[in-house]
Structures are given as C-alpha cells and as structure tokens.
Amino acid sequence: MNTIKEFTHPNLGVRMDVKNVILSTLLLVLGIVLVAYSLNATGASEDSSVTLLGIGACSVVAALVCYFICGKALYFLPTMAKVEFSTWYFEPEALASLKTAISTGNFKSLPQLNVQQVGNVRLDILKATDNTFAAIQLYQYSELMYAPQTEVRVMNVGEVEALVEHIKK
Numbered sequence: 001m002n003t004i005k006e007f008t009h010p011n012l013g014v015r016m017d018v019k020n021v022i023l024s025t026l027l028l029v030l031g032i033v034l035v036a037y038s039l040n041a042t043g044a045s046e047d048s049s050v051t052l053l054g055i056g057a058c059s060v061v062a063a064l065v066c067y068f069i070c071g072k073a074l075y076f077l078p079t080m081a082k083v084e085f086s087t088w089y090f091e092p093e094a095l096a097s098l099k100t101a102i103s104t105g106n107f108k109s110l111p112q113l114n115v116q117q118v119g120n121v122r123l124d125i126l127k128a129t130d131n132t133f134a135a136i137q138l139y140q141y142s143e144l145m146y147a148p149q150t151e152v153r154v155m156n157v158g159e160v161e162a163l164v165e166h167i168k169k
Contacts, residue, residue, distance in 0.1 A: 002151070002152060003124075003137065003148055003152075004124045004126060004135060004136070004137040004152050005124075007126070007135055007137075007152045009135065009154065011076055011077050011078055011133065012074060012075070012076060012077065012083060012126075012133075013074070013075055013077050014072050014073070014074055014075075015072070015073060015075050016071055016072060016073075017070075017071055017072065017073040017082075020066055020067065020070050020071040020073075021067065021071055023066055024063045024064070024066035024067035024071060025063070026063075027059050027060070027062050027063035027066060028059075028060060028063035028064075028067075030056075030059050031055075031057065031058070031059030031060035031061075031062075032056070032060065033056070034052050034053070034055055034056030034059060035052075035053060035056035035057060035060070036056075037052060037056075038050070038052035038056060039053070074126075076128040076130075076133040078132070079128065079130055079132050079133075081129045081130040081132060081133070082128070082129050083126050083127065083128050083129075083133065084126075084127055084128075084129060085124070085125070085126055086124075086125050086127065087122055087123070087124050087125070088115045088122070088123045088125065089115065089116045089117065089118055089119030089121065089122055089123075090113055090114075090115065090116060090119045090120075090121040090122075090123065091114075091116060091119055091120065091121065092119075092120040092121060092140075094113050094121050095120075095121045095138070095140055095149070097111060097113075098110070098113075098121065098123065098138055099138060099149055099150060101163075102136060102138055102150045102153050103150065105153075105155075105159060107159055107162035107163045107166060108162050108166075110162075110163070110166040110167075111166070112166060112167075113166060113167050114167075115167060119141075120140060120141045121138065121139070121140055121141075122138070122139040122140075122141070122146050123136060123137075123138055123139075124136065124137050124139065127160065131157060131160050131161060131164075132157055133154075133155075133160075134154070134155040134159070134160040134163075135152050135153065135154050135155065136152070136153055136155060136163070137150055137151070137152045137153070138150045
C-alpha cells in the first residue's frame with residue numbers, strides 16, 4: 001500500500017517558493033558585501049575583519065541552504081495554492097469511525113473528534129491553503145511503526161470542509 005509521502009497527483013507540482021528565493025537572495029547579497037568589505041578593509045582591526053569574513057561566509061552558506069533545500073514547495077497547480085502537510089493524532093476509539101468516513105466519503109457522519117499530542121491513530125493530510133484540494137491517509141500504530149489502514153484518498157472541497165469541521169484541535 002502506498003503512503004501519502006509517495007503520493008503523486010497530476011495537479012500537484014513542485015515550484016520555487018517566492019519568499020524563500022527573496023530571502024536567499026538578500027542573504028547572498030549581504031554575505032558577498034560582508035566578505036568583500038572584510039577583504040578590502042584597510043586600517044580596520046584584524047579581529048573585526050575576521051569577524052565580518054566569518055559572518056559573510058555564514059550568510060552565503062545560509063543563502064545557499066535556503067535556496068536549494070527550503071526554496072521548493074508543493075503547489076496545487078489549478079489554483080497555485082500552496083499545499084501543506086500536517087499530521088493529526090487520535091485515540092484508538094476513533095479508528096473505526098475515521099476508516100468508515102474515509103472509505104465512504106461521508107464526513108458529516110463523523111462524531112466530534114479531539115486531536116491529541118500523540119496517539120495510536122494518525123491521520124496524514126496534504127491540504128491546499130485555499131481548501132480546493134486535500135489528500136488523506138489513515139494509519140494505526142502497531143509493531144513499533146504506523147501502518148497504513150486506508151489508501152490515499154483525494155477529497156473535494158465539500159469533504160475537506162466537513163472533515164475540518166468535525167475535528168477539534
């Protein structure tokens with residue numbers, strides 16, 4: 001059974017996150033300016049020059065990490081809404097009702113559920129920030145790992161709203 005982390009959908013795509021690109025550009029420029037200033041500083045003490053060189057180098061490294069590692073985000077392509085991953089934990093009693101609701105798509109029949117800090121039942125959710133797309137998968141903790149209990153289910157707008165409505169955070 002595939003997990004939600006391996007899930008692919010034709011309307012999901014990885015794009016560069018504009019905020020991270022801007023942040024990494026600013027850090028890179030700052031780092032280059034500090035390195036150049038520390039190398040060309042005349043009459044400045046050696047300690048301040050080395051300090052500026054170190055801060056500049058760290059800034060350049062942080063910019064590269066921000067760009068190449070944190071710069072990409074998952075988006076729902078038709079609306080270009082960012083897709084966020086979240087995990088909710090529940091008590092074992094919630095397994096049967098969640099499993100039924102996911103398989104039938106009837107989330108309005110769900111009882112009010114409380115999200116726990118840690119639980120025997122885990123619900124992984126990929127959800128667009130504008131609630132136009134969501135994919136969910138249910139897991140149960142057994143034999144020292146969370147085993148999938150359902151296939152990944154893609155939900156429509158109404159189902160997303162009904163699910164969020166019945167879960168208390």
